[in-house]
Amino acid sequence: MRIGIDARFFGSRAKGLGRYTQKLIEELELVDNQNDYVIFLREENFDEYQPHSSHFKKILADWRWYSLAEQLFFPWQIYRQKIDLMHFAHFNAPLFYRRPLIVTIHDLILQRWPTHKKNVLSRIKYFFKSLGYKIIIRSVLGRAQKIIAVSQFVKDDIVRSFSVAEEKIEVIYEGTSRHLSDFQPPLSSLAKYKINPPYLLYVGNAYPHKNLARLAEAFKLLRDGKYRDLQLVLVGSEDYFYRKIKKENCDSNGTCFGGGVIFTGYVPDEELGSLYQDASLYVFPSLCEGFGLPPLEAMARGVPVAAARATCLPEILGQAAHYFNGENLQDIAAKIGEVLGDDVLRQQLVRQGFEQIKKYSWRKMAEETGRVYGNARLNR
Secondary structure, eight states, rough: EEEEEEOOOOOOGHHHHHHHHHHHHHHHHHSSSSEEEEEEEEETTTTTTTOOOOTTTEEOOOOTTSSSSHHHHHHHHHTTTTTTEEEESSOOOOOOSSSEEEEOOOOOOGSSSSOOOOSSSHHHHHHHHHHHHHHHHHHHHHHHHHESSSHHHHHHHHHHHHHHHHHHHHHEEOOOOOSSSGGGOOOOOTHHHHHHOOOEEEOOOOGGGGHHHHHHHHHHHHTTOOOTTEEEEEEOOOOOHHHHHHHBBBOOSSSBTTHHHHHHHHEHHHHHHHHHHHOOOOEEOOSSSSSOHHHHHHHHOOOEEEOOOOOOOTHHHGGGEEETTTTTTHHHHHHHHHHHOOOHHHHHHHHHHHHHHOOOHHHHHHHHHHHHOOOOOTTT
């Protein structure tokens, strides 16, 4: 087959979706020497991917995500490449693309958690974006030969929300590095970001469902108690929602939530490793996730994890996380305090974390995705 992959989200700057797309392509290069692949990239990540197999080639498809140009022009570019099967790694498959395709659905968060700004113009724009999202996702779910869901939770959510037949959906978990030994010893980046252990770590965006404001309030309870030297490090590219949190909770001197909260902005992978490995605890307070990759990455680096008992997280993290009620400040603070104050519990979580990540492999994900490609072709 000649398989196309929409990799316009390729790379670490596109967060979890970018990591998924990057690892899928890199691993497919290693396991598939029968099919030919056309990788569609944007200008901003075009040089970031360099094919290492003669079966893979890249094409510039510089159409912005969720745009009218994406809907109108991207399909014709795919047609010109004579693609037998197209894999859209996100739900935003153009409505006018009518050849065989599969789609990966990472979550249905957009229909559950509004991300608009608090003004009338933003709400009007959000209304039309939300309407467009529902039209596009319903369309792609109907057109797809197969749907890949990244967790059983996401599969159940698709079936429940869109009445899709269960047999049309394959659950294929994402992956992670297998153990601390898989990582190169990182150079310490703590001084650069003014971080002083002990500290709690969160890596990701600040969308409302990520629940960071509540985490910071719970952290303040810990600082006001016995953990006066504790810091909370929030790692993520500055956007509207990070700026909103800072505007509402930081004073003119840049002191946030009474002190101890550090916003690093974007941190490149080569520096992020030391932020993980020197953390006392990785905290994941999200109220809605499709998979939850960052806490697994923390486990792989030997960091204990505390997380909200919400949506897919118990499925993905199993017994390797210390869970809290993500909507209860006191419970968040109490459970974090339990891990910080109990070395036996901390070591238990680290051991269980190393066992839990054995369930997830980027290689296995690519192999299972390759089988979906083959089945989709057979069922045309």
